[in-house]
Amino acid sequence: MIPKKGMIKSTDAFERLVHWWLAITCIILILTGLGMMFHSFNFLGTPLGGLKNLKLVHNFTGLLFAPALFFAILIWWREAGVFKMPEDLEWIKVAGGYLWHVDDVPETGKYNPGQKAFFLAVAIFGILMVASGLIMWFPLSLPSGLVQWMYPLHALGMLVIFPFVLVHIYLGTIGVPGSARAIFTGYVTRSWAEKQCPGWLKEMEEEGRLEIYGEEKEEAAHG
């Protein structure tokens, strides 16, 4: 997966670090969460030496998840956290062309509304997960009336994040070939970029900020 000449730089090292940091902790949280949520997944604790350790892994991973989430929000909230109207609405109307054939998918920026939704879900519910999770970790320190609500909220977060993550993984891998490269190497093919984020490509090119592998950087990448 070594980038080839002519590929376009879409992510920088820090972005990729934060992404993987977030992704790995999130997946661990999901897996360990599942282990606690369903008795039939209790076995997930076995390799860790029991459910108790699973819980500890979950809780401490949660601690690692929180800063990743913080950086992720910092990095991406502008690009992925705000919907642009009306383009995004148009895109949503046709579901980005993912579900049925659409001749003309409205152009999107770096992140399409689907991705934005995913980002927002992770951001909002991630904060929620951190807050509720911390409280659930030390439930006796707060009034039980408050603590009680953390559990359904945490479960709600799971309900939202888990499916999104699955979709994200699907689309990031076999669903949209070539995407994974972006987050492994930082580079995508031009055609991928044309299809996936034509708006961004245009903008970058206009501003002359596009970095192309093997060429002198036109300008410092954003960061």
Added chain:
Amino acid sequence: MAEKIKLYDTSKCTGCRACQLACKQWNALPAGQTYNAGTYQNPPDLQSNTWMLIRFQEMSNGNGDVKWLFRKDACMHCTDAACIKVCPSGALFRTKYGSVALDRDKCIGCKECISACPFDVPRYDPVTDKIAKCDLCFSRIDRGMEPACVKACPTGALSFGDKDEMIARAHARVKELGGDANVYGDQFVGGTHMLYVLTEKPDVYDELPERPRVPLTVIAWKDWFKPLTLLAAGGVLAGSFIHYLTHGPKDTSGDDQAGGEGGE
């Protein structure tokens, strides 16, 4: 195996606390240093080493008469036990007698049962990092004996037997007592396996919920969100699969095809 009920008749309880002691003795629960806070009630509340206690409460009415209420507080052994519902490890479980017992080895100390229990029963022990509560003397009842507290009770305020019989006995006693007497336990959380005959209305008693129920939070969590999670996750997986088959991957290739071997 027939479901069993422990019946506690407040009208026959003298507050002698033989039960409280018997509980500690059978379960080998250590004593802790206590202080008198102006009441006979001690320890002041349920603790990880105090699985049941008699609550003492005075009640004066307008004409100068006083009542002294005693109430044995411990796990009610709910049929719809919120604690079992929330317990992630399966440490809390329903026994064949209908009681709610605890497998201490499984308990991971997450304390979820503590906030779920409508009767505020489970207690956390930081030393063992586990919770503790009355298990209706599973080790005894499983060998055909009554719980230790019942064995110790001198007055007959406590009795133990088959569910239907105990419920019938409770109602018969309430009829006998008349007035505000009532049966507490068979009308909520699916019916409890500790049943009270109360001489006063439930709201009179300290720390006793008038209409206990599995908290909405637990229902939302366990009855709604939990199955929905499974459904959503399953749906997404299935959807992706179908999408892949019917729609195929998105074609992101172009002339440059630099990453052609991709498809990760």
Added chain:
Amino acid sequence: MTNHWNDIENSDCVLAMGSNPASNHPISFKYVTKAMEKGAPLISVDPRFTQTSARANIYAPLRSGTDIAFLGGMIKYILDNNLIHEKYVKAYTNASFLVNPDFKMPGENNGVFSGLVENKYDKSTWSYQTDADGVILKDPTLSDPNCVYRLLKKHYKRYTPEVVSNITGTPKDKLLAVYEAYTKTGKPGKAGTIMYAMGWTQHTVGVQNIRAMSIIQLLLGNMGVAGGGVNALRGESNVQGSTDMALLFHILPGYLKTPVASLQTLEEYNKKNTPATNEPKSLNWWKNYSKYMASLLRAHYGMNVTLEEAYNYLPKRDDGQDCSWLTLFDSMYKGKFSGLFAWGMNPACSGASSHKVRQALTQLDWMVNVNVYDNETGSFWREPGLDPSKIKTEVFMLPCSSFMEKEGSITNSGRWMQWRYKAVDSPGVAMPDGDIMTELFYRLKERYEKDGGPLADAVTRLTWDYGVKDGAGRIHHFDPDYVAREVNGYFLEDKVIGGVLYKKGTLVPSFGLLQDDGSTSSGNWLYCNSYTEKGNMAKRRGNEDKSHIGLYSDWAWCWPLNRRIIYNGASVDPDTGVPWDKKNPVIRWDGARWKGDVPDGVAAPGAGRPPFIMKPDGVANIFGPGLADGPFPEHYEPLECPIEENLLSPQFINPTIVRWDEVGTGTSVDARATCDPRFPFVCSTYRVSEHWQTGVLTRWAPWLAEMQPELFVEIGSELARLKGFKNGEHVMVKSVRGEVEAVAIVTDRYKPMKVAGMTVHQVGIPWHYGWVTTNMRKYVHGDKVPEVFTSGDSANLLTPFIGDPNTGIPESKAFMVNVERKGV
């Protein structure tokens, strides 16, 4: 108890007065509850609303120490409303007896009975009119003004509900509610029971409290019947047994009298103590006195010593000498003792006016403390604040086994002698008391054999057959089974009685066979029949109730002769033998024999033998001339009380009590403060479920200490408001004799009372605590440190050094205190 624990279940009305069985006799509540389930009301009369009151149908408060007024009012109520069980009263009591016309009663004699000289009664007028043959004159119509019944009526005429309520502080409606409910049991076939404990005995009128109730029980026909009786709830599992076995100074085992110096020979002694009667039909059981005494002497000294010699060996009191608790400790305080065995007791906490007791201990040269744990008595010399180097007493601690570490019997309140087995070995060097005593005996014997001494033979010739002997005749392990056999008694030679041969060495089957010629032994005649050739009856565990009234006659053994309800001869109609209560018959005549419980004293129906055979005249005493303070109970104020006068008579307090504050040392430990504004509140001591006695055993038990960790004082909400006390704050309770720190429990269960037009507040305090188990003391190497500390010292630091004239029991249930915020 004339009846027994299970029998409470048969009652139609249960009166708990002078007791708090729910807290202090929790098991009894099993039977109380059963009686209640069958419809019997429970009445609780107590200054404090207790755990018993919480279950009672009727609760009536009363001021501590005014029980006689309360009960006197009930007697009046019974007589005024003619609620007596008439046939019973006429046949089975001395109601019809004609009393000496010179006899005067308090109502007409300045509050005292005739014959008071200084503080003692000359009882010559407390006698009956007799005919030429000495037979007592009677008026079966109960109309003669000098008959007991009329005198009773006259005496209690003064106890009107108004006066009683004014004395006791009991609201009149409550008073009448109690009277009405309880006296319903006067109906033939109905039974009322009284459960009393230290709340009645620990008063300067303690014995008369119980007499008053006995009179009520007789008037209502409640003695001898199932569910009736006069029932003392003993404060300790074996108090009954130890009393039977001569716990008290004035009795030998089996309630034989201790010899006094003026009775030089056995014959004189027997003559003096064997009652006589001229009543033709009376059995007068005590006429057998000499047989029991002879058998007791044989049990002590065997066949090698003549009965006369054996009698000489017995220690003798000076005539009239009082050796009761208070006197003993007063003597000790005055330096008249050199040594003390404090055996299984804790006088430094249990003794009234404990400061005096604690100071008395410093006067000893030596003291041996035999106990399971260290206590305030054994460690008195290192009480915080004392300088051990200034105390001369040499103290020895002998650790002994607890009840589960040894075998033996206990006799419960219901007179059941029950065998207990050893469960675990004793820890460390602890030994069963019997082994300690055996060792002590051998050492003493050796000393006396070597050095001689006054009456050395009294010790050296004692029999000591309490175990398997080695070649030298010495036993190495004390075996209580041998004691049980000796207590029952043996035939010491072949004996033919009534045509039956009883072989030497066999156990005597019944006390009816004990002899006065020295051919039998019995360590306690009342227990003869407890160990027969069939075995140790106390070990029996038959749990079938053939009687259907809960006699359980095959369970353990009950004195006398396994009779479960004594005086049961009075439970039937004297003419027909038909039980008053056909539902719960104790005995019944089947035409030839009595069936049911072992019959007490009755001959065939219609034979006219009065069944109270332990009384010389065969009937129960409503008029009781035997007591020191009067043949009828009369209300007197406690030594310390809140009001200035006795509302019933000019005689303020019991005129016959022994007063240390007047004749004693005159120090603060004997002081009293009656109607003293410095000590305005009535106080009573009591117990809680979780602790026992001075707490020597329970304070060391972490589970119990956890439930009741601190000395508390219960204070009525109103008083607390007046004084500004908050619930749970620490306060000082002070009497003129001492003070203790306690946690205030502010409660609605104490209400102010209206007494003699004044408002009187009462407070209450348990007496189980002591400084040894607190964390306010030093623990040195080797001291056991409690797992759960308790706080507070003995409430007896407050109680007065005064006692009942008959028994000497201290008045710990009514005295005056003040309660103050800490540091004031």
